[in-house]
Amino acid sequence: MTADQRNAKLTEVAQRAGVSIATASRVLSGRGPASPASREAVRRAAADLGYVPHPVARRLAHGDGTRIVFAVRDRRTDILRDPFVTRAAAAMSVAAEPDGLGVSLRRLPLDAAAELESIAADRSVAAVVLAGHDRAMLDHLPAALRGRTAAIGAGGTDVDSAAGIGALVRHLYATGRRRIVLVGGPPWVAAARAPLHAYTELMRSAGLPIRVVPGDFTAARGRTAARIVLRRWPDTDAIAAVSDATALGVLQALAAAGLRVPGDIAVTGFDDIPLAAATHPALSTATHPVELIAVAATRAALGAPERGRLFPSRPVLRATA
Amino acid sequence: MTADQRNAKLTEVAQRAGVSIATASRVLSGRGPASPASREAVRRAAADLGYVPHPVARRLAHGDGTRIVFAVRDRRTDILRDPFVTRAAAAMSVAAEPDGLGVSLRRLPLDAAAELESIAADRSVAAVVLAGHDRAMLDHLPAALRGRTAAIGAGGTDVDSAAGIGALVRHLYATGRRRIVLVGGPPWVAAARAPLHAYTELMRSAGLPIRVVPGDFTAARGRTAARIVLRRWPDTDAIAAVSDATALGVLQALAAAGLRVPGDIAVTGFDDIPLAAATHPALSTATHPVELIAVAATRAALGAPERGRLFPSRPVLRATA
DNA sequence: CTGTTAGCGCTTTCAT
DNA sequence: ATGAAAGCGCTAACAG
Numbered sequence: 001m002t003a004d005q006r007n008a009k010l011t012e013v014a015q016r017a018g019v020s021i022a023t024a025s026r027v028l029s030g031r032g033p034a035s036p037a038s039r040e041a042v043r044r045a046a047a048d049l050g051y052v053p054h055p056v057a058r059r060l061a062h063g064d065g066t067r068i069v070f071a072v073r074d075r076r077t078d079i080l081r082d083p084f085v086t087r088a089a090a091a092m093s094v095a096a097e098p099d100g101l102g103v104s105l106r107r108l109p110l111d112a113a114a115e116l117e118s119i120a121a122d123r124s125v126a127a128v129v130l131a132g133h134d135r136a137m138l139d140h141l142p143a144a145l146r147g148r149t150a151a152i153g154a155g156g157t158d159v160d161s162a163a164g165i166g167a168l169v170r171h172l173y174a175t176g177r178r179r180i181v182l183v184g185g186p187p188w189v190a191a192a193r194a195p196l197h198a199y200t201e202l203m204r205s206a207g208l209p210i211r212v213v214p215g216d217f218t219a220a221r222g223r224t225a226a227r228i229v230l231r232r233w234p235d236t237d238a239i240a241a242v243s244d245a246t247a248l249g250v251l252q253a254l255a256a257a258g259l260r261v262p263g264d265i266a267v268t269g270f271d272d273i274p275l276a277a278a279t280h281p282a283l284s285t286a287t288h289p290v291e292l293i294a295v296a297a298t299r300a301a302l303g304a305p306e307r308g309r310l311f312p313s314r315p316v317l318r319a320t321a
Numbered sequence: 322m323t324a325d326q327r328n329a330k331l332t333e334v335a336q337r338a339g340v341s342i343a344t345a346s347r348v349l350s351g352r353g354p355a356s357p358a359s360r361e362a363v364r365r366a367a368a369d370l371g372y373v374p375h376p377v378a379r380r381l382a383h384g385d386g387t388r389i390v391f392a393v394r395d396r397r398t399d400i401l402r403d404p405f406v407t408r409a410a411a412a413m414s415v416a417a418e419p420d421g422l423g424v425s426l427r428r429l430p431l432d433a434a435a436e437l438e439s440i441a442a443d444r445s446v447a448a449v450v451l452a453g454h455d456r457a458m459l460d461h462l463p464a465a466l467r468g469r470t471a472a473i474g475a476g477g478t479d480v481d482s483a484a485g486i487g488a489l490v491r492h493l494y495a496t497g498r499r500r501i502v503l504v505g506g507p508p509w510v511a512a513a514r515a516p517l518h519a520y521t522e523l524m525r526s527a528g529l530p531i532r533v534v535p536g537d538f539t540a541a542r543g544r545t546a547a548r549i550v551l552r553r554w555p556d557t558d559a560i561a562a563v564s565d566a567t568a569l570g571v572l573q574a575l576a577a578a579g580l581r582v583p584g585d586i587a588v589t590g591f592d593d594i595p596l597a598a599a600t601h602p603a604l605s606t607a608t609h610p611v612e613l614i615a616v617a618a619t620r621a622a623l624g625a626p627e628r629g630r631l632f633p634s635r636p637v638l639r640a641t642a
Numbered sequence: 643c644t645g646t647t648a649g650c651g652c653t654t655t656c657a658t
Numbered sequence: 659a660t661g662a663a664a665g666c667g668c669t670a671a672c673a674g
Contacts, residue, residue, distance in 0.1 A: 354643055359643085444651090
């Protein structure tokens with residue numbers, strides 16, 4: 001590999017291989033026919049010259065974009081700093097790297113019609129990954145985005161949160177808890193429906209009271225929610241939150257209220273964030289393979305076949321329940 | 322704004338405005354002269370057609386890339402899932418979005434010469450942001466990368482960790498601690514030098530023993546480090562870690578050893594991660610504006626003037642010290 | 643100030 | 659199987 005100063009271009013490779021630029025292109029891009037002979041010649045020439053194709057030129061000729069937009073719908077303006085979002089975005093940035101694609105992060109307001117329209121019109125966008133969406137959003141996607149959009153959450157690639165939360169609630173029940181409160185997700189997020197449904201069904205079939213406080217996945221909301229719970233249902237003996245951050249907020253508020261965990265009240269989270277194991281008492285929760293999901297969604301957005309896969313969630317029982 | 326089906330191209334805008342494509346380009350790209358008259362005509366035509374420039378074509382003509390590579394040098398293979406990295410990457414993804422640039426994440430081995438060379442040869446790369454680097458790396462940057470590379474950490478954009486750690490150590494001293502151990506960063510990271518130096522100087526000038534255990538910013542290493550400390554220097558009355566994750570690991574190990582914090586041993590972290598406030602006891606630490614730093618580095622890599630800025634770190638005293 | 647004319651580097655018909 | 663040539667959409671010398 002005779003490393004060259006300036007990057008060689010396709011013309012030079014073709015010249016050196018003694019073929020036309022068209023043939024060189026066919027060989028190097030892997031599309032179209034080429035005789036074994038010229039195939040070999042081009043390969044060697046490219047290697048000799050240390051040829052690196054120009055991805056931008058390639059994409060322009062193809063007519064496709066150079067970046068993946070991860071668009072997160074949320075009312076919180078700081079949602080793009082949320083650990084779930086940053087983890088997913090980072091995983092996407094890793095997954096798309098080999099393709100020469102970068103990822104851009106955008107927040108979408110609850111009504112995102114206009115934003116989606118402008119994203120669709122931006123020719124630098126290769127694909128879009130959505131999160132925090134509702135059904136309407138998925139159904140009214142701009143035509144130009146169809147076929148190159150994937151969603152994380154309900155209707156797309158998601159964690160099997162129903163199974164995860166279900167397992168935790170069942171565990172709470174099995175360990176004697178009967179007044180179990182769910183601190184759920186935001187009502188306007190489609191993905192919040194599944195765990196809520198799982199909880200509701202379990203409680204109903206066990207003949208137990210259904211007690212739900214809506215949340216927003218934050219620790220701050222967890223603190224507030226816990227206070228609401230204590231005031232509204234003083235006999236509560238377990239709180240299941242749909243996010244670890246929320247659960248930690250709950251733990252704080254309970255401690256401040258002088259309650260012992262799990263003695264007085266058991267607490268569970270969801271996500272199994274790294275720090276869930278590092279707190280006192282260590283949090284019982286269920287796994288959430290965010291990175292795997294983000295990568296799957298990215299591939300789906302880029303046209304990979306399998307869509308709408310549900311990733312398993314496994315309960316991790318530590319000290320709080 | 323007569324929204325059009327297909328994206329209009331510059332030719333059509335020029336045609337509609339009654340000027341040449343060159344003039345239209347000059348007006349729309351903002352470079353080069355143009356009479357107020359044609360300026361206005363082009364603007365209006367573009368608006369009428371809902372013209373959105375083709376960023377990829379633009380970049381090809383300009384000869385510059387379409388993505389920012391955030392390259393993190395570390396021996397840990399899972400470094401790209403580290404909260405610091407994901408936070409920084411996400412912030413960069415937000416910052417670069419308006420420019421139509423995406424970000425890609427890559428891990429670099431300790432000796433990254435070859436990788437940097439290949440990044441330099443990749444024409445899709447607009448700029449590079451480095452982290453976890455050492456001096457040699459910065460000095461031997463491929464020529465093609467000079468002028469479009471910025472670093473997070475020593476020699477680049479960084480938090481003033483010396484001031485932050487210094488303030489915490491001084492606080493420990495002021496509250497009566499005399500056997501203060503530092504759990505530092507990895508020796509092969511340039512950015513780990515500053516806090517170590519700050520600690521060492523303070524201890525030396527106070528006539529106190531210098532006790533350092535190298536770390537790697539992880540909670541696991543914090544646990545190990547704490548055990549080492551207890552064995553090696555049983556009289557230790559304070560442990561200052563250079564990362565919150567590490568400090569949490571330290572807290573765990575101390576709790577497991579039956580020691581009370583801050584009664585027996587005070588503990589401080591660094592970063593002020595959101596969960597630092599949510600643990601029991603709440604962690605005393607110092608702020609680390611990761612997002613601001615990442616954005617500044619991104620701009621620097623893209624050619625903004627100001628480089629090598631140091632961002633302030635403010636102590637946040639909670640319960641552990 | 644403005645239009646003409648080459649590119650930017652690669653892909654892809656369309657003949658041969 | 660292969661080459662010539664026409665784009666992909668925009669930018670930037672270079673004359674006027």
